[in-house]
Amino acid sequence: MVTISDIDLREGIHQAIKSAGELSEPVLVSAVEEINFTEPLAFFAKGGELYAGERFFWKEPSEALIFAGLGICMQIQSEQAAGRFFHVEKKWQEAVGNLHKIGAREIRGTGPIMFGGFSFDPLKKQSDLWLKYSHARLHIPEFLLTKNGNKTYLTTNILCMKHDDLSLADRITAKRNAILSSFSEEQNKPAVNHIVARQEIGKEEWLQTVQVLVEELKNSRELKKVVMARELVVTAKDEIAPETVLENLLKEQPDSYTFAFEADDSCFIGASPERLVKKEGSTLYSAGVAGSTARGKTAEEEKLLGDKLLADEKNLIEHQYVVDMIRSAMEQVCSELHIPERPVLMKMRDIQHLYT
Numbered sequence: 001m002v003t004i005s006d007i008d009l010r011e012g013i014h015q016a017i018k019s020a021g022e023l024s025e026p027v028l029v030s031a032v033e034e035i036n037f038t039e040p041l042a043f044f045a046k047g048g049e050l051y052a053g054e055r056f057f058w059k060e061p062s063e064a065l066i067f068a069g070l071g072i073c074m075q076i077q078s079e080q081a082a083g084r085f086f087h088v089e090k091k092w093q094e095a096v097g098n099l100h101k102i103g104a105r106e107i108r109g110t111g112p113i114m115f116g117g118f119s120f121d122p123l124k125k126q127s128d129l130w131l132k133y134s135h136a137r138l139h140i141p142e143f144l145l146t147k148n149g150n151k152t153y154l155t156t157n158i159l160c161m162k163h164d165d166l167s168l169a170d171r172i173t174a175k176r177n178a179i180l181s182s183f184s185e186e187q188n189k190p191a192v193n194h195i196v197a198r199q200e201i202g203k204e205e206w207l208q209t210v211q212v213l214v215e216e217l218k219n220s221r222e223l224k225k226v227v228m229a230r231e232l233v234v235t236a237k238d239e240i241a242p243e244t245v246l247e248n249l250l251k252e253q254p255d256s257y258t259f260a261f262e263a264d265d266s267c268f269i270g271a272s273p274e275r276l277v278k279k280e281g282s283t284l285y286s287a288g289v290a291g292s293t294a295r296g297k298t299a300e301e302e303k304l305l306g307d308k309l310l311a312d313e314k315n316l317i318e319h320q321y322v323v324d325m326i327r328s329a330m331e332q333v334c335s336e337l338h339i340p341e342r343p344v345l346m347k348m349r350d351i352q353h354l355y356t
Contacts, residue, residue, distance in 0.1 A: 004033040004103045006173050009156070012102040013169040016160035019098060028074070028095050028140075029158040031102035032110045035180065038152050040068040041250065043145045044260070045243035046182070056115045056141070057246055057260040061273070064149065065109045070179075071142030073157040076114070078136040081122035088114075088136050095140065095159075109146040110153045114138045116261065117268075132263035143179055154180070193244070194237040201231035225321045242267045255348055273348055284334060288322040289346060291315030291354035306345050306352050319343055319354040 009031055016027040037043065044057045047070040058067040076091045078084040096112055104110065116138030119130070126133075144155040156176050160168065206228065213226050242260050249258050249271040256271035278285040293309040296302030309315055323339065330337060339356065346355035 003035075004031050004156075006177070008102055009173055009176070010166065010169040012100055013158055013160060013172065014166060016100045016158070017162070017164045017166075017168070019100070020160050020164070021162040023098060024162060025094075025098070027098045027100060027160045028112055029100045029102065029156075029160060030112045031156045031158075032104040032107065033154055034104060035152055035154045037145070037154075037180075038147065040066045040145050040147050041243060041246060043070075044068040044246070045241075047143075048241070048243070051142075053262050053264045054141075055242075055260070055262045057242075057258070058115065059250065059258040061255045061257060063147075066147040067109065067113075067115070068145040069115060069141030069143065071175075073140045073142045074159050075139040076116075076136065077134040077138075079134050081135060084118060084122070084136040088138060104153065107146075107148065107153060109148050110144070110155050112140050112155075112157055113144060114140050129266075132266040133268065137263065143176070193240055195234055196237050197233075197235040199233045199235075201233060203230065206230040225318055242269055245269050252349060273346060273353065284330065286326050286330065288319065288326055288343070288356040289353045290322040291319040291343070293352050295347065295350055295352055302352075306347075309352060309354060310343070310345065315354060316343075319356070323356050 012029050012031060016029045020027040040057065040059075044055055047055055047068070051070040054070065054072050056067070056069045058065075060066070074095055076088050076095075078087045080087065092114060099112065101111065116136070117133075119126075119133065119135045122135045140157050141155075142157055144157070146153045146155065154176075156172065158168070158172050210228065213223075213228070216223055217226070242262065246258065246260055246269065249256070249269075253271040253273075256273045257275065258271045260267055260269040262268075274289040275285065275287045291309060291312070292315075293305045296305050323343075327337065327339060343354040343356045346353040
């Protein structure tokens with residue numbers, strides 16, 4: 001087990017402050033150690049006492065990697081519709097350009113990792129729900145808990161400036177030691193919250209839009225598929241804790257990507273079976289999930305429903321639209337593409353999807 005002493009952390013910060021003075025720019029310190037604590041959700045929940053509004057959580061469907069982050073070491077934002085990806089990349093490269101590493105190294109999912117996201121459509125006017133989220137909002141956490149297989153690591157990230165002194169080391173060490181000593185595997189169970197109101201926003205307008213789109217789909221050669229959604233506002237008797245929602249999602253949707261990202265008093269939270277994009281080295285992965293049916297109450301019924309979905313022309317056509325869209329996007333950045341000829345079934349708790 002790799003552990004970091006207070007002396008190691010203090011010396012690393014001291015060297016980084018010295019480098020920041022020589023370079024006249026901030027220097028990032030990233031200290032990684034293996035710890036015995038193994039429950040990321042409890043880490044996230046307990047962290048709300050000190051880091052409310054500055055937490056995130058992420059779990060892969062396989063549970064090979066689970067992250068929980070507290071605090072903000074460095075934040076990168078952009079309100080610009082154009083150039084936001086390049087802006088984030090530039091700031092990220094600057095942040096890790098003079099990185100000082102302490103402790104365990106080259107362990108997947110540890111060290112300085114940036115979490116956050118980009119708006120889906122930067123040209124669309126933001127609703128009140130999204131005002132806390134810039135078109136690009138990402139940050140490196142102060143403390144990152146990484147569960148990698150059966151091992152757990154704590155990364156401590158510190159951004160050192162040339163004007164800092166060793167009091168920075170004292171503050172960070174005190175925070176780190178408090179975290180290591182105070183977190184328990186058991187999280188406080190919040191009381192069951194009661195829903196007091198539900199309101200569908202713009203339901204009549206949505207229904208009218210559906211009618212218009214049906215006619216356009218009949219008559220248009222360019223329009224092939226439209227995905228629509230409408231807003232549902234749920235009001236509870238008491239404040240809804242993100243960890244309560246996460247706990248339910250982890251139980252109900254174990255095969256999904258489960259996430260939470262706080263921005264002040266707002267939290268973007270959810271679970272999705274669909275991978276958008278994953279990059280490992282020079283290999284890029286994506287997935288098309290479209291076309292659905294129920295699981296079935298018995299194994300026989302489930303197989304019958306699944307076979308019917310795999311042979312359903314309407315669902316296969318709609319699924320192919322998604323595959324073609326992903327193909328078109330990836331052809332622009334890839335030298336070689338591998339796409340299965342036919343979709344398979346992705347089975348979730350209540351539903352089966354066509355999956356490529």
